[in-house]
Amino acid sequence: MNEEMRKMFNAILEEMERMEGRIDRKIDRKFEAVDRRFEKLENEIEALHHEVNACKLEGETVSLLLRHMDQLDRRIDQQEKRILKLEQKNGKTLNLV
Secondary structure, three states, X not given: OOHHHHXXXXXXXXXXXXXXXXXXXXXXXXHHHHHHHHHHHHHHHHHHHHHHHHHXXXXXXXXXXXXXXXXXXXXHHHHHHHHHHHHHHHOOOOOOO
């Protein structure tokens, strides 16, 4: 190969290296943007999971409170029945207040 061909070949290789570097940087920027987007989505998903779990816990708490209220209502009913029986047995009205 003569000198001129060698210089042109080297110039082409150098330009290819520069182009490869530019392409690599561009690809890296795109991947970084995609990574940021995925991280944002993962954070949003995690926040939604926390919200869902909080709602489940809230629902379970409300269910427990309702069950406890039902138990208290049954106990009140039982006590009222006992009072009625005592009133009927004794023939007078008891004052609960």
